[in-house]
Amino acid sequence: MIVAIGAPAWTFARDVVISIQERELPDRITVDAGSKLVIVNEDEVFHSLFSDTTGHKFNMGTQLPGQTKSVALDTPGDLQVRCWIHPSIRMDVHVQDGTRDLTDGQP
Numbered sequence: 001m002i003v004a005i006g007a008p009a010w011t012f013a014r015d016v017v018i019s020i021q022e023r024e025l026p027d028r029i030t031v032d033a034g035s036k037l038v039i040v041n042e043d044e045v046f047h048s049l050f051s052d053t054t055g056h057k058f059n060m061g062t063q064l065p066g067q068t069k070s071v072a073l074d075t076p077g078d079l080q081v082r083c084w085i086h087p088s089i090r091m092d093v094h095v096q097d098g099t100r101d102l103t104d105g106q107p
């Protein structure tokens, strides 16, 4: 699996790009509130990721091999991403408040 972080110049939130390979996602990631979670399906099978966590529910819908989908994570908190098709897929996501102190040296 590959985890890459992009930093658009116009925002402090950083989109997180994750590829699914071998029916695996990272166990746990942290993203800034207001950023997007971008999923690239590099498997040869369909996936259908969702979150059933209260306050953080979403359905990404059927994702074909090679397809990229994204979901905006605007609310700070913790949620779990799962797959309707593959119950073994679970990824804990910590959405942290994206507000940053400009003096901390972070871009």
Ligand SMILES: [Cu+2]
Residues within 6 Å of the ligand: 046, 047, 048, 083, 084, 085, 086, 089
């Ligand atoms: Cu799946």
